[in-house]
């Protein structure tokens with residue numbers, strides 16, 4: 001057991017207590033962040049005359065050495081330390097002696113862990129953005145290829161009106177685009193450095209918090225030292241954004257599962273992204289889509305877990321907050337994997353344009369257009385709606401579509417019908433006439449594609465000006 005706080009204690013920590021309290025088994029994930037923060041801290045301490053130049057050099061050299069040794073497998077982070085902060089300080093002191101004991105001057109584990117989590121999440125915000133960017137590119141290319149791939153659109157999972165695959169994909173483009181914008185939003189709001197807040201009341205040493213913040217690419221220091229160590233909003237906001245990403249992926253997965261079913265056959269998932277059955281030789285199952293849909297629950301779980309952990313905590317730091325880590329790490333990894341796998345599945349999926357088109361021809365998806373036809377001939381919409389309703393009943397009885405009726409049959413419902421009705425309710429016309437902004441008509445779709453292509457070209461600048469820097473930085477940019 002290696003602890004940072006033995007002085008006040010006479011008795012030994014109970015073995016079970018030690019294990020229950022320790023976080024090293026999971027916060028070792030924050031190892032690089034902890035070193036990055038420590039380097040920035042001592043560089044600032046030296047600038048402020050709190051450490052000598054020699055001390056600073058020895059500490060930085062020691063920290064860089066520890067980082068390298070862990071990365072290259074020469075040094076293991078073992079359970080004998082309470083947490084990652086204890087590990088780094090203990091190994092440093094072991095290696096460089098007296099100077100190592102000065103690392104924690106003007107710092108508490110409370111501001112240290114808040115910083116580590118911020119650095120981790122900031123990096124994962126950017127990484128998630130990159131995953132989303134790849135997915136958006138794939139969706140946009142499907143849109144470009146399928147402007148004239150007609151398919152039924154649904155409401156209540158009942159065929160409603162015809163649309164195109166480009167239009168349907170475009171809906172998902174908008175969702176994931178909002179997800180990217182949400183991430184950049186979070187990035188901007190969270191990008192203030194808590195280090196130097198101490199346990200909660202700042203410190204008596206003349207720290208230059210703005211300088212520390214600038215060393216790690218933060219916009220500036222946080223403004224209230226009590227809030228700085230008690231705040232996990234950035235964790236919650238990120239988990240909320242990740243939950244929304246999963247909600248979108250899950251809806252998309254659900255549709256792919258339906259489209260891939262024997263009944264629909266709108267798509268075929270590539271062999272590389274399907275699985276078989278141990279008993280039924282014919283089966284090819286959409287397991288990846290199902291798993292993505294299933295894993296949504298655990299990401300929501302992480303969000304609710306941290307929200308619940310935080311809800312009753314008095315200011316400032318409480319040990320409860322240690323519970324933010326495992327669920328967050330799990331959620332981040334889950335979403336990263338889901339986004340990468342989903343993108344691969346979508347990119348390799350085959351679309352069965354014929355099945356989609358045939359399906360769109362059935363189910364009276366042109367009924368609204370038939371009513372609109374009558375409206376254009378002067379019939380009030382409500383009357384037209386009633387007439388087409390009766391027409392549909394007639395067709396159901398005859399087991400045929402509106403376009404299969406004769407002009408006489410149509411005229412029996414309304415004398416207004418003329419020969420041009422057949423062109424007006426044709427699948428292509430029904431879609432191509434829909435040209436309002438955001439509608440599936442190909443001219444309207446081309447406009448949306450153009451705007452979205454531009455969005456992708458500027459994805460790193462649009463949401464957040466300093467992301468270009470953040471992209472390269474990750475958590476490893478400083479103090480190399």
Ligand code: ARG
Pocket residue numbers: 023027083109110113317319321322323325
């Ligand atoms: N393991 C702790 C956490 O994750 C680090 C902060 C500990 N601070 C303290 N005062 N015990 O929150």
